[in-house]
Amino acid sequence: MVNSTPSPLQNLQQAGLRLTPQREAIYALLTETDSHPTAAEIYEILKPRFASLSLATVYNTLETLVNLGIINALGGAGDSQTHYDADTSPHVNLACLACNTIVDIPSTLVQEIHQEVSQNSGFKVLGARVLYYGLCPTCQAKETTPNR
């Protein structure tokens, strides 16, 4: 029998785009981590393995994957950088304003909101960012005075 769960990367070829080593590595990195890295972080991680890698390629690839709908771009995690997430299912992102980490939280309510918005707004809903922010348990322990 053939491969049972095809990679979303195959959407690339179906769209007439090429599955290059850079694109494969960037997407694989996103699926294997839960750290919601930025473009710069992805670049730093992959540079040892791809000596010629350019930061522009990372940005290009991320934009391509976002347009294909197989990854999501998350903004506003306390820093001023865009974070990327290979989990495109409806879920809550919870960001710590102190250490800028983002964790995922599954929630059935998010899916209900999705339906609610789609049905009542008249919009053609293409995606969502449900982002909560605050202080993670670790940073709560460290800082008595949260932020200012």
Added chain:
Amino acid sequence: MVNSTPSPLQNLQQAGLRLTPQREAIYALLTETDSHPTAAEIYEILKPRFASLSLATVYNTLETLVNLGIINALGGAGDSQTHYDADTSPHVNLACLACNTIVDIPSTLVQEIHQEVSQNSGFKVLGARVLYYGLCPTCQAKETTPNR
């Protein structure tokens, strides 16, 4: 009898900050509009009334108000600018990727998610951005091919 509904701006003075004409005008503008303006838009609107107004002051004030929790900063509306919202109650923001307008949608589900996240995550939740994006009815009619 005294003023019945105190302005959230009084939080400024309670925090030892000053209620300057610039701060008053910026906050008033935000409460009187439902257009979720950017810093640059606020600056352009208020410049005729405050000849000496600086864009830096707009940014400073918006940061101050966000830190006080009386306005929210919204990112990721399709453009690369931060939009500001004087409505800090839990609600859904729905952005059109084509014309970059943002509309508010009340939703009881958002408040439920808020509780769910607060209770299950261990985070100290300080705020949220529930942003859906897509195409508004007007832009759906205009564009047959959405974006790229």
Added chain:
DNA sequence: TTCTAAATTTAGAATTATTATAAATAAAAT
């Protein structure tokens, strides 16, 4: 009222994430 210290505004410079450009490379099609 005047003085003093702190807060605020302001103009402009600096920063920086992201995008655009154009040449080089790689892959697919003919």
Added chain:
DNA sequence: ATTTTATTTATAATAATTCTAAATTTAGAA
């Protein structure tokens, strides 16, 4: 093989935001 198209790459350009330092305003003390 050759041609065409897609992609990568280095670098320049863009633009939103932040920083800096001087000028101004304010609140309260003297």
